[in-house]
Amino acid sequence: MAEQLSGLAGDRALLGRTSTAERVSAILRSRIADGYFPPGTRLSEDGIGGALGVSRNTLREAFRLLTHERLLVHELNRGVFVRVLAVEDVEDIYRTRRLVECAVVRGLGAPPHRLDALDAAVEEGRRAAREGDWKGVGTANIRFHSGLVALAGSERTDELMRSVFAELRLAFHVVDEPRRLHEPYIARNVALLEALRSGDLRHAEELLAGYLDDSLERVVEVYRRRVGGDGGGTD
Structure with missing residues (x-):
C-alpha cells in the first residue's frame, strides 16, 4: 500500500x-x-x-x-x-455493451463520421503491441470503444458506458492474460473502423456484435477458472 x-x-x-x-x-x-x-x-x-x-x-x-x-x-x-466481479457481472457487462454499442452504430447517419478518436486508439494499440505492452493494448481498446460510444453525441450514454468500461477493467485485471485477451482485437478494431469509414453500418454492426460475443467467451473462459461464479467480495 x-x-x-x-x-x-x-x-x-x-x-x-x-x-x-x-x-x-x-x-x-x-x-x-x-x-x-x-x-x-x-x-x-x-x-x-x-x-x-x-x-x-x-x-x-x-x-x-x-x-x-x-x-x-x-x-x-x-x-x-x-470489488471482485462475479462471472454473472462480466456477462451482464457484455450484455450492456452489446445493447448500447450496437445501437450507437445502428443509429449513425451517412458518413463522414468523426472517427479521429478511433483512429488514434488504433494507432495507440498498434504502438503498445510493438512495445510488448499488452495492458496498454487493453487500454487502447477501451479508448476505441469509448470513442465509438461517443459517436452518439450523448452525455448520458457516455456517462453510463464510462462506468461499464471501468467495471470491465476490473475483470481484465483478474484475468491477467493481457496478450491472449487483447491482441486479436487490434485487427478487428481496424476492420470495424474501415466499415464505419465506408458507411457500411450493417456490416459494422455485424463485426461489432461478433467481436463482443467472442470477447465475452474469451474473458469468461479464463475468469471462471480464476474467480468462479461468486465474486463480489475480496477473495
Whole structure:
C-alpha cells in the first residue's frame, strides 16, 4: 500500500483549490482502472486521505460514489475494498455493451463520421503491441470503444458506458492474460473502423456484435477458472 499512497500524493495537485468528492472519485476511478488498486484491495481511509490531502468526510463520499458505480464494496466491520466481479457481472457487462454499442452504430447517419478518436486508439494499440505492452493494448481498446460510444453525441450514454468500461477493467485485471485477451482485437478494431469509414453500418454492426460475443467467451473462459461464479467480495 505504501507505493500506491506515494503515487496518489502526486495526484494531489489535480484537486486544486476546489477539492470535491467527485474529483477524488475521478482520481480513484482512474487508478482502479489502471490496476493501481487491484480487485480485492482494501482501501485505507487514513492513507488515501493523507496522500490526497482531503478530509475523511470527502473521502467517504468519494467511496460512496464509487460504490454506487459498483467499483467498490463496503464490508461491515472490515472496510472498503475494490470489488471482485462475479462471472454473472462480466456477462451482464457484455450484455450492456452489446445493447448500447450496437445501437450507437445502428443509429449513425451517412458518413463522414468523426472517427479521429478511433483512429488514434488504433494507432495507440498498434504502438503498445510493438512495445510488448499488452495492458496498454487493453487500454487502447477501451479508448476505441469509448470513442465509438461517443459517436452518439450523448452525455448520458457516455456517462453510463464510462462506468461499464471501468467495471470491465476490473475483470481484465483478474484475468491477467493481457496478450491472449487483447491482441486479436487490434485487427478487428481496424476492420470495424474501415466499415464505419465506408458507411457500411450493417456490416459494422455485424463485426461489432461478433467481436463482443467472442470477447465475452474469451474473458469468461479464463475468469471462471480464476474467480468462479461468486465474486463480489475480496477473495
